[in-house]
Amino acid sequence: FRREHALAQAEIGIIGGSGLYNMPGLTDVHEEKISTPFGDPSETFVLGTLEGRKVAFLARHGKGHRILPTELNFRANIYAMKSLGVTSILSVSAVGSLKEEHKPTDFVIPDQFIDRTFARESTFFGEGVVGHVAFGDPVCPIVAKVFADACAEVGVVGKLGGTYVCMEGPQFSTKAESKLYRSWGADIIGMTNLQEAKLAREAEISYATLAMVTDYDCWHESHDAVTVDQVIAVMHQNSENAQKVVKAAVKLMPADLSASPAQTAAKFAIMTDRSVIP
Numbered sequence: 001f002r003r004e005h006a007l008a009q010a011e012i013g014i015i016g017g018s019g020l021y022n023m024p025g026l027t028d029v030h031e032e033k034i035s036t037p038f039g040d041p042s043e044t045f046v047l048g049t050l051e052g053r054k055v056a057f058l059a060r061h062g063k064g065h066r067i068l069p070t071e072l073n074f075r076a077n078i079y080a081m082k083s084l085g086v087t088s089i090l091s092v093s094a095v096g097s098l099k100e101e102h103k104p105t106d107f108v109i110p111d112q113f114i115d116r117t118f119a120r121e122s123t124f125f126g127e128g129v130v131g132h133v134a135f136g137d138p139v140c141p142i143v144a145k146v147f148a149d150a151c152a153e154v155g156v157v158g159k160l161g162g163t164y165v166c167m168e169g170p171q172f173s174t175k176a177e178s179k180l181y182r183s184w185g186a187d188i189i190g191m192t193n194l195q196e197a198k199l200a201r202e203a204e205i206s207y208a209t210l211a212m213v214t215d216y217d218c219w220h221e222s223h224d225a226v227t228v229d230q231v232i233a234v235m236h237q238n239s240e241n242a243q244k245v246v247k248a249a250v251k252l253m254p255a256d257l258s259a260s261p262a263q264t265a266a267k268f269a270i271m272t273d274r275s276v277i278p
């Protein structure tokens with residue numbers, strides 16, 4: 001994707017997960033259906049202005065929550081963000097807690113991922129172009145700090161750092177799996193954010209996730225194992241906080257992200273001899 005093809009329609013992308021299907025407070029709103037070489041994104045984009053910044057909102061699972069994590073077209077979602085001109089993405093998602101200290105309604109801003117997915121397209125490379133981006137630090141530290149500062153401003157718990165296990169789903173984990181992830185020192189578990197982080201990095205978009213803890217998964221002796229009802233109840237109780245944090249984060253996002261590791265990620269990634277790339 002060539003930068004000069006971007007439309008400059010939006011600067012900041014917002015991906016709303018379970019519990020964040022819209023973003024109140026947008027002005028100059030219009031919807032846009034974006035097509036990509038990878039197919040259709042999850043939903044039409046809602047473009048508008050928030051805190052004086054041009055934003056593009058996407059409901060990750062579509063309106064009415066119709067798309068399974070495995071069915072998500074992550075490449076179309078991130079490609080569409082890039083084509084709109086987005087340089088940073090604020091992603092929001094519901095997660096289970098793998099540690100006592102992360103309580104339902106807390107927010108965690110993970111800085112590491114463990115990949116337990118196996119049925120997803122998660123690169124823009126291939127088909128004759130071989131590329132490997134650096135991914136030791138998979139989250140943009142600038143955007144992550146913006147989320148943490150936004151949580152502080154809103155007055156909610158927002159822990160900066162932590163390891164997110166990304167599982168395939170759609171079934172929740174077994175107890176043996178949940179205990180294994182705890183033994184690895186992981187903090188939270190979800191089903192969607194790693195592919196977004198990988199593709200955003202390849203697309204040179206600075207990305208971080210605001211993970212809302214909704215449950216203790218199935219490892220906790222004194223809590224029932226996670227159910228959808230429980231996830232939805234906490235999400236509803238807490239979605240206003242998530243919206244407030246995103247709004248504050250948009251306000252705090254620096255205009256200049258040139259220091260972000262994401263912004264030059266693809267520059268040194270390509271192994272293929274440029275003379276053979278069509």
Ligand code: ADE
Nearest residue numbers: 094095096189190217226
């Ligand atoms: N999303 C919310 N809670 C979850 C859990 N316990 N496991 C995986 N994804 C989740």
